[in-house]
Structures are given as C-alpha cells and as structure tokens.
Amino acid sequence: MPKIVFPVSRIEGHAQVVIEVHAGRVVSARFKATEYRGFEHFVKGVAPEQMVVIVPRICGVCSTAHHLASVKALEMAFGVIPPPLALSIRELLMLGQMIQNQATSLFLFTMPDRLGLSSILEAAGEAGSAEQLSSLAHRALQVRNAGTKLIDTAGGQFIHPVKAVIGGVTGGIEEKLAETMHGTLMKTLPMACELFDYYIEKSVALKEQLGTWGDDTPTHYIAAVSEYRPDYTGDSIRIMGPDGRILATFPASGYLNHIQFEESEYSYSEKSSYGGKVFRANSLARINLADYMGTPLADRYLEQFRESFERPAHAILLFDIARGIELIYALERAIEILRQPLDNDETMVGYRTRDSEGYGLVEAPRGPLIHHYRITNGIISEAKFILPTVHNIIAIEQALRNSVERYIDSDRIDMEIERAVGRVVRAFDPCIACATH
Amino acid sequence: MKTFAVLQLSGCAGCEVGLLNSQAWIDEYRLLYMPLVISVHDMPDTDRLLISGGVRTDEDVYNLHRAVRKTGYVVAIGTCAISGGIASLGNRDNVRELFFSQSARHHVPRLLPRSYPIDEYVSVDLYLPGCPPTPELFHSVLSENGKIRTNTTVCAECRRKKIREIRPAQITGFQEGKVSPEVCLIKQGFLCIGTSTRNGCGAPCPRAGHPCVGCRGPSNALIEKGSDAWFESIKKVFVALTDIPDDAIEEGLRSPQLSLFLFQFSDYAHTGRLPRPKEKVV
Numbered sequence A: 001m002p003k004i005v006f007p008v009s010r011i012e013g014h015a016q017v018v019i020e021v022h023a024g025r026v027v028s029a030r031f032k033a034t035e036y037r038g039f040e041h042f043v044k045g046v047a048p049e050q051m052v053v054i055v056p057r058i059c060g061v062c063s064t065a066h067h068l069a070s071v072k073a074l075e076m077a078f079g080v081i082p083p084p085l086a087l088s089i090r091e092l093l094m095l096g097q098m099i100q101n102q103a104t105s106l107f108l109f110t111m112p113d114r115l116g117l118s119s120i121l122e123a124a125g126e127a128g129s130a131e132q133l134s135s136l137a138h139r140a141l142q143v144r145n146a147g148t149k150l151i152d153t154a155g156g157q158f159i160h161p162v163k164a165v166i167g168g169v170t171g172g173i174e175e176k177l178a179e180t181m182h183g184t185l186m187k188t189l190p191m192a193c194e195l196f197d198y199y200i201e202k203s204v205a206l207k208e209q210l211g212t213w214g215d216d217t218p219t220h221y222i223a224a225v226s227e228y229r230p231d232y233t234g235d236s237i238r239i240m241g242p243d244g245r246i247l248a249t250f251p252a253s254g255y256l257n258h259i260q261f262e263e264s265e266y267s268y269s270e271k272s273s274y275g276g277k278v279f280r281a282n283s284l285a286r287i288n289l290a291d292y293m294g295t296p297l298a299d300r301y302l303e304q305f306r307e308s309f310e311r312p313a314h315a316i317l318l319f320d321i322a323r324g325i326e327l328i329y330a331l332e333r334a335i336e337i338l339r340q341p342l343d344n345d346e347t348m349v350g351y352r353t354r355d356s357e358g359y360g361l362v363e364a365p366r367g368p369l370i371h372h373y374r375i376t377n378g379i380i381s382e383a384k385f386i387l388p389t390v391h392n393i394i395a396i397e398q399a400l401r402n403s404v405e406r407y408i409d410s411d412r413i414d415m416e417i418e419r420a421v422g423r424v425v426r427a428f429d430p431c432i433a434c435a436t437h
Numbered sequence B: 001m002k003t004f005a006v007l008q009l010s011g012c013a014g015c016e017v018g019l020l021n022s023q024a025w026i027d028e029y030r031l032l033y034m035p036l037v038i039s040v041h042d043m044p045d046t047d048r049l050l051i052s053g054g055v056r057t058d059e060d061v062y063n064l065h066r067a068v069r070k071t072g073y074v075v076a077i078g079t080c081a082i083s084g085g086i087a088s089l090g091n092r093d094n095v096r097e098l099f100f101s102q103s104a105r106h107h108v109p110r111l112l113p114r115s116y117p118i119d120e121y122v123s124v125d126l127y128l129p130g131c132p133p134t135p136e137l138f139h140s141v142l143s144e145n146g147k148i149r150t151n152t153t154v155c156a157e158c159r160r161k162k163i164r165e166i167r168p169a170q171i172t173g174f175q176e177g178k179v180s181p182e183v184c185l186i187k188q189g190f191l192c193i194g195t196s197t198r199n200g201c202g203a204p205c206p207r208a209g210h211p212c213v214g215c216r217g218p219s220n221a222l223i224e225k226g227s228d229a230w231f232e233s234i235k236k237v238f239v240a241l242t243d244i245p246d247d248a249i250e251e252g253l254r255s256p257q258l259s260l261f262l263f264q265f266s267d268y269a270h271t272g273r274l275p276r277p278k279e280k281v282v
C-alpha cells in the first residue's frame, strides 16, 4: 500500500506523519514519535531530592512544569505543605512557562504557516524588504525571552529551574529584582498584544483561503484548570463532553479510573483516551473549560472568541488562537503577582522523608501533567510520567485523517497536503521528548 | 554573513531553547538549519555546525554522519552531546536490561546499547558544556570562536562566604527547611560541587540557594585527569570544610545526578583514549 511520509519540523522533538493511501482513499494516518530515552526506567534508585533536578531534563521546552510536578509529588509523599509565598512563586514559574511556550508555539512554530515561510528567522538580519520580518523575529524572541526571564527570576535558572524544592522554594524574590521583572513584562504586554492581533489577522486570512478553521469533529476535552480562572498549578482534572457538560472531576491520584492507555508498535509514545473516546488536551481544552480569564485584556480576547465560536469550540486552528489568549493572560497575571511583596523569610518548611507514594499535578502548556512516584527504602522505586501530549495522539491522528482526505483523490494528491499536515500537527503543539520521555 | 546549523539528536531541546535566548547572533549569523524553528529538511553547507543531544538510536548515527560532511567546524553543545547526557543514566546494567525488555518496538528507529557522546562517532572541534549552556556562552561560541575560555570555578562566580567557624556534621540538604542567603552551601550541609566545576555560567544555582550540580563539567585543573582524581579532589574539599563522615561524603558524591553532570567528561577514563584537551573546551 502506498505510504506518504512527512517529517515534521517546528515542533519539539522528532516525529513523522505516515499516511497510507489506497485507491485514492486514506487508509490510515499515523503520528510516529521516533525518539526515546527511558526516564521511567533510569530514575529508579535515585534519591527523591534529586528528582526535581533530573526530571526537568525530560524536556527543555516544558522543564518548569516537570520541575513543579515533581516537587508536588514528593510533597504529597512526605506530607509537606509549602507556605503561601512559595505557592505564589511557583505560580509565577508556571506563568513564565506559559509565556515562553505559547510565544514560541505562536510566533516561531505556527506564524510561518500563516506567512508562507519556512521560518520567521529565515530572512532576519537581511537588509531592505526583509526589514519587517527581522523586526517580527526580534519582537517574537523578545516576548518569549520575557517568559524565560520570568522563569529565571522565580526559579533561579532560565531553562531547568532549581528554586522549587520539597517544602517550598529556596528563597523569595528581592524587591529590586521583582521591580525589574515587572517593568520588563509591562513592556512586553503591548508587544505581545500587537503580535497576537497580527497573528489573528493572518489566521483569518488563512481561514478564508482554506474555507475552514479546520477539522471540527466534536470531542471530549481534558484540563487541570479551575472553573473560574486558569490556575496552572491545578489540583484536580476535569473532563468536558463534546456538548460542554462536565463529565468528571478527579484528583491526580484518580487518573487510572478515567484515562486509558495503550502502547503502539509504530511509535515510542503511548496514546490515551477517555474510556476509548477521543479527547483533547492543550490550550483549546482550557479555553473551553474556563468561564473567564480574570484579567482585563485576556477577558476581552476571550469575549471576542466566544462571540465568534461556540463553547465548546472544536476547530483545529482555534488551538492556536486559544494559545494567544493564554499568552496575554499569563503576562497580565504575572504582572499582578509581581506587584505583591515576594520577599519574606517564610519560603520553605522542613520535612522528613518516608516510604510512601505521591502524585504531582500541574497544567503544563500541553495539558495536565502528572508525576507519580513510589518511594521504597528511601529511594525512588517506581516512577510514572503521565504526559499531556500522549492524551492528544489519537486526536492528532483523527484530525490528520480528516484533513488529508481533502487533498487526496483517485488520480492525484494535491501538494498542499504537506502544509495541511504541518498545520494540524502544530495546532496540537506536541512535545515528542515529553511524550516518549 | 556567516552561516550555521543546529542538529538535534536525542536530548531535551533545552540547548536549542538556550540558543534562542541569545538574540545577539540574529544580526551576525544566518541560521540555515534547525528543525525546531525552521522547516528545512536537508542539511545545507554551513560554516559551523552545533550538535546537541546524545547518540541514542541508529537514526541519530545516520543523521550525525550525514550532517558533519556539510561543515568544516563541529561544536558539541551540552552535556548530552558531550557524554550522552541524562540518558546515560540508562547505561547502568540493571536499568539497561529493563529498558530493552520493556521498550522494544518494531517500526521505529532501533535503540543503541547505550547513550553515546557524539565524539564516539565524529571528531569535534569545540566542546561547550552546560545543561544548557547560557546564552552568553552560546554567543561566545558563535561570534568569538569560544574565546571565553574558562580558568576558574563556579565558586569564583558564586560569592557565598565559606565561614571558617561553621562545620556541618552531616549532609542535611533541604530537610531543615531553610537556606541562608550569604553562607556557602557546603557550610550549610549541602552537597555543592561548585569548587570543582568550571566557571562561565555565572553560578545561577548556588546564588539562588540550590547547590551546583556541576553541569558545566570539571574545571581545567581536573579535566585532563581521570575521574578518580576528580572524585578524590572533591572529597578533600568536604573533608577540609566540614565534619561530615567520609562514607557519607562518598555516598553523596556517587549519586546519579553528579555522575551525570560533573563527570560528563569522564567517559574516556576507561577507554584508553586521550581525554578532551582543555583548549577545546569552552
């Protein structure tokens, strides 16, 4: 059976899309993750304290989410409750993570699809007509750098943060440092809005050209954000049905009762489902689940979104728009927190280790992330990482199939198919390093 | 304008993210290949090739060989490219068995027996250690040929004080629930190895109150020696500065995370090959 293989770029990690075609019909669409390192195996035997340093290396794009999920799992295992200031600083860390990731996904990964380029860095640095692009690249990098700067400010290191430890964080944020960060974000916010407005404009143009916002088959959604505003350090996971009803709410420890996993021969990534039914995680799931954002500009964007699309919204390219709303929210919310005093001595509490089990949950950029550890004889004896990209694999394959059908008939394949594959995959912003770990 | 490319093998992409944080090169260098941000599938000819990630699958080997033909200058960036990195924790024998029994798949690139450094396969002109290297270090590699040569340790950039009268009797780590902002972390019962780690990162970790885990690799004083010598020298530091019993120090120093980072240049120790010369390490 003829197969068409597409390498996928502008995503995190190594993956391929393989489409099988027979007599002008799509027989299967597969999303293959082609890398593997084996974290679940090699963290066995590690001292619990070292997990928070080791696991961010699962992925350099969402390292902060792993850092915090790990700390939360260990705190549950040891029965420790961190002080309020530590929680504020951890929220800042997650906001930095969101800013960095959403800006990268929007402006570096998917913007080129709207401009017909292979990259926005492509012509940067060239004179003349490319000036505009160079300025776009500079601003895009500046917005995402504001995210890593925030991770650095709150976490002590810009990619693999170190400040969150069992019991809290190693220290507060000095007034001066907080002020500088606040200033940077104040300058970044209008720049991000401007870029996002441009992004929306180009997305609408793309939609006009394609005649669709993409596959809008109704599905379930999964996210770990609270009802009234997105809190990315979440404590419970919710599942929304295709019609918008909430079907389940459960803590991280209950994940096996609601989520089913299967392995596949053609990929190093597992795939998961809601009792056999397709669900989706990531930005669109959160926007569907959130009643409002709770910050002025983000709420205005959300309002526009709700006026244009139903709730829940299902079309694929709306993942990207939802990402922009979150970028603005994360900037605004971080500015709010940085106005509070963040520098007192009560940043951490002591603890004693014990043999036990713990679950740590955060809402990572790609959806709910769970770390599940068992500690025996003082060392990690078992570790399970429940990765949000895994929740999206079946949804990606379904969307790929529905989308490539349009470009294949019995006597020809339209070469637009390659761009379509890229757009679908990038809308889900999959992270292969995470998915396979 | 000079050109460069970035090849990502099995790693976490943190090195690439670090590179993106250094905007300084945008107007000086043309980035021609880096799948994370550019949709170009064939490696073009470039002046410089940066390689991140370890060699974990047979696809990595294939991509590595094909890529180095296209350039005259190869830079290994990050712990993974230098030693196989975090995935080398899977090299421990007991872990490996598990690994292969549970991870075999048929229609994906085959896993190699372990995670290898890139210079196991190709020759490398410059090593840039760090997990990930800081944007400043990236910039120095691109614009100044790695001119920031390091000659001291993380301690010199940390500025915490080693107060003579304080001598902890055990490694307590974070269990006590406090970190003093001024005093050297060793003096507070942490396993900080900044005394032996090469400088250049600006000591972000100890300055933020977390011990240095040595991601920049050993200082020039140690790098061309065998890993046993490093081990002894770090042990001596703890003996001199603390009253922690020898066996507790040894156990701490043999922990997986340190074997990973500080000892990243040690994988030649038992092979009979020469260690990487310090002139080649940024």
Ligand code: SF4
Binding pocket: A057, A060, B011, B012, B013, B014, B015, B016, B052, B053, B077, B078, B079, B080, B081, B085, B086, B130, B131, B132, B133
């Ligand atoms: S060296 Fe560190 S940051 Fe770079 S790819 Fe490896 S784990 Fe990631």
Ligand code: SF4
Binding pocket: B154, B155, B156, B158, B159, B160, B161, B183, B184, B185, B186, B192, B193, B194, B195, B203, B206, B211, B212
């Ligand atoms: S805290 Fe670590 S890096 Fe800083 S002075 Fe002490 S040993 Fe050196």
Ligand code: SF4
Binding pocket: B130, B131, B154, B197, B198, B201, B202, B203, B204, B205, B206, B211, B212, B213, B214, B215, B216, B217
């Ligand atoms: S302080 Fe140590 S662990 Fe932190 S970046 Fe520097 S060398 Fe790496």
